[in-house]
Amino acid sequence: MTNKPQNGKIFIVLIVALLTTMVVSATVGAADITVVSSLKIFLSHILSYTPILGIQIDLTDIPSSHIAIVSNIRLPRILLSFLVGYALSVVGVAFQGMLKNPMADPFIIGTSSGAALGAAIAIMLKLNTAFLGIGFVSIFAFCGALLSTFIVYNLARSKAKVPVTTLLLAGVAIGQFFTAIMSFIMIISSKDVTSIVFWTMGSFSSRGWNHVWIAFFPILIGSIVLFFFSKDINLMLLGEDTAENMGVEVERTKKIILITSALMTAVAVSVSGIIGFVGLIIPHIARMIVSPDNRILMPASGLIGGIFLVVVDTFARTIIAPTEVPVGIITALSGGPFFIYLLRRSKKMI
Numbered sequence: 001m002t003n004k005p006q007n008g009k010i011f012i013v014l015i016v017a018l019l020t021t022m023v024v025s026a027t028v029g030a031a032d033i034t035v036v037s038s039l040k041i042f043l044s045h046i047l048s049y050t051p052i053l054g055i056q057i058d059l060t061d062i063p064s065s066h067i068a069i070v071s072n073i074r075l076p077r078i079l080l081s082f083l084v085g086y087a088l089s090v091v092g093v094a095f096q097g098m099l100k101n102p103m104a105d106p107f108i109i110g111t112s113s114g115a116a117l118g119a120a121i122a123i124m125l126k127l128n129t130a131f132l133g134i135g136f137v138s139i140f141a142f143c144g145a146l147l148s149t150f151i152v153y154n155l156a157r158s159k160a161k162v163p164v165t166t167l168l169l170a171g172v173a174i175g176q177f178f179t180a181i182m183s184f185i186m187i188i189s190s191k192d193v194t195s196i197v198f199w200t201m202g203s204f205s206s207r208g209w210n211h212v213w214i215a216f217f218p219i220l221i222g223s224i225v226l227f228f229f230s231k232d233i234n235l236m237l238l239g240e241d242t243a244e245n246m247g248v249e250v251e252r253t254k255k256i257i258l259i260t261s262a263l264m265t266a267v268a269v270s271v272s273g274i275i276g277f278v279g280l281i282i283p284h285i286a287r288m289i290v291s292p293d294n295r296i297l298m299p300a301s302g303l304i305g306g307i308f309l310v311v312v313d314t315f316a317r318t319i320i321a322p323t324e325v326p327v328g329i330i331t332a333l334s335g336g337p338f339f340i341y342l343l344r345r346s347k348k349m350i
Helices: 002-025 035-048 064-098 111-124 137-158 162-188 190-198 208-230 230-236 242-246 250-272 278-289 294-318 328-348
Strands: none
Touching: 002 035, 002 064, 035 064, 035 162, 035 278, 064 208, 064 230, 064 250, 064 278, 064 294, 064 328, 111 137, 111 162, 111 190, 137 162, 137 250, 137 294, 162 190, 208 250, 208 294, 230 242, 230 250, 242 250, 278 294, 278 328, 294 328
């Protein structure tokens, strides 16, 4: 049974850890900004969206340059890294439950390959302009991610059903096909290889508030939809026939989860590039901490994933400053050993 009081304490700890991580991350960098100053600036932004409270934070003792750095550079980057980490982790939980595969992640149906191909095409065409504040590289990546998911879904669909095995095989096939096209683009456009490779490694460099707002609403709505179906995912883990006997419309539920997860992943990838391992390892870490019940596991994984990616991005921009390390490299370096640990742990349990 779910230990509700214990889970409640864990969520309080996670929220406190998240806020602490965000404030500390905002202080880290070339500019010498104190934790107190970062906290004041952080709170002033939060309170600016709740004017009804009538509370204002006095920032007169903080240099204007420090306010500008935290407000316009560090804070949007921190929030965006949290949103991407949250989205990838929640989608990872949904896929692992729906597919009954502990190795499933948000990119298992070819979403990352489609996004990478879309970004590569935009980079090759030198589309450096923006539309509604979002660069065409991000727009092409988003469209590529949705296109690959659409193709995989239609290849896997058999009449009114979407068999899990066929879905996974179609995802692998389309992923490899799109990767091959991207490799061809890199060969014929050798001058753009560095930009394409850097994008595929993931980064939050040069991201601003426009990226935060564009990512916020789809991820918020998508996570609410997935949480709404978390009980159905619990039942599907018992077997599709059992779930149907208990009133779950399995095929309809799978379609909604697939579409919602694809949209969330496409949005996350479009603003950050491809960041691997987050959606794979974070759900496993969350299962060690909270109940395996997806109604608890999803929000917990989201918070842990968000905290993890904020920490990783802080390391990425400071570890060899002023040069930035792609976020995907650090997640792979940290995720790889943990993945090996999971494999060894599962072998001992057999």
